[in-house]
Amino acid sequence: MKTTQIAVYNHTDIPFLSRAKVEQLWALVSREEGKRAIGRLEITAVDEEDIRRLNDRYFGEQDLTDVIAFPYGVEGSGGMWGEVVICLPQVLRQAGENREDEKKEILTVLTHGFLHLLGYTDQDSRLCRQMETRQNEILKTFLTEEMRRKLITRALRAGKKAYAPYSNFCVGAAIETDKKVVSGCNVENASLGLTVCAERVAVLKAVSENIWSLRRIAVAGSSQSLCIPCGACRQVLFEFAPAIEIIAANNHGRYQVYSLEDLLPHPFVASKEQRRHSTPPYPGSSGE
Numbered sequence: 001m002k003t004t005q006i007a008v009y010n011h012t013d014i015p016f017l018s019r020a021k022v023e024q025l026w027a028l029v030s031r032e033e034g035k036r037a038i039g040r041l042e043i044t045a046v047d048e049e050d051i052r053r054l055n056d057r058y059f060g061e062q063d064l065t066d067v068i069a070f071p072y073g074v075e076g077s078g079g080m081w082g083e084v085v086i087c088l089p090q091v092l093r094q095a096g097e098n099r100e101d102e103k104k105e106i107l108t109v110l111t112h113g114f115l116h117l118l119g120y121t122d123q124d125s126r127l128c129r130q131m132e133t134r135q136n137e138i139l140k141t142f143l144t145e146e147m148r149r150k151l152i153t154r155a156l157r158a159g160k161k162a163y164a165p166y167s168n169f170c171v172g173a174a175i176e177t178d179k180k181v182v183s184g185c186n187v188e189n190a191s192l193g194l195t196v197c198a199e200r201v202a203v204l205k206a207v208s209e210n211i212w213s214l215r216r217i218a219v220a221g222s223s224q225s226l227c228i229p230c231g232a233c234r235q236v237l238f239e240f241a242p243a244i245e246i247i248a249a250n251n252h253g254r255y256q257v258y259s260l261e262d263l264l265p266h267p268f269v270a271s272k273e274q275r276r277h278s279t280p281p282y283p284g285s286s287g288e
């Protein structure tokens with residue numbers, strides 16, 4: 001199987017993005033558009049003067065744009081051949097102040113360029129909207145996938161700290177929250193029944209730090225099977241984050257995504273009478 005070939009010729013380095021990341025993005029855009037990610041893709045980063053010159057030469061206007069895409073058609077092996085030129089100073093100007101914004105802006109502009117290579121145009125406002133919608137969808141998928149992978153890596157790392165002398169099954173969990181990633185590992189006990197799973201350690205760590213917005217949790221065990229939270233952990237997750245996304249991974253990073261609704265269709269829900277007291281964050285709490 002032929003893989004994507006990307007030749008990166010650049011006047012300036014493209015920051016924050018490795019060649020592998022660019023390839024992943026191109027593979028995703030191609031897949032989403034029903035095409036195979038093969039071919040030759042050239043990515044060039046240029047300055048303002050160069051992008052104006054290119055716009056002048058090929059489109060007759062000396063515009064300062066963030067990206068230009070040149071689809072050259074199909075190359076010998078049947079793959080796509082094209083070139084994407086990004087104006088790095090312009091892209092960075094469009095981004096916010098921090099590194100994440102800059103990285104996201106570069107990814108946005110590259111996605112835009114890739115879609116142009118696959119036939120999208122922004123000639124009128126309808127096509128422009130269509131392209132933008134597609135671009136945002138693909139970017140969201142890419143960033144979600146990236147976040148899931150990051151969480152799995154963190155879960156695998158946390159699993160290395162497991163205390164599991166009785167089962168020898170080490171588990172790590174990592175939760176994406178609105179503040180930071182909170183991780184945990186399983187902690188066993190000689191009485192066996194007092195063992196606490198990695199997921200619950202992570203959830204309790206977060207809640208004990210007043211972190212309540214639990215968006216996603218990755219769980220990875222030291223085996224080739226996907227590690228899916230046990231019933232008790234599902235019920236604890238339900239208490240704090242009924243809408244949490246659950247990423248069950250194996251020790252090599254292979255994974256499957258579940259919703260808590262999939263895994264716990266009939267949770268125990270306390271009645272109003274049982275739940276008489278208000279819950280933190282209490283009014284006036286500093287969050288610490």
Ligand code: THU
Nearest residue numbers: 167169171186197198228229230
């Ligand atoms: N374990 C977890 O930490 N999470 C799970 O989702 C499944 C099981 C732990 C508990 C115990 O220490 C070991 O794995 C074997 O059951």
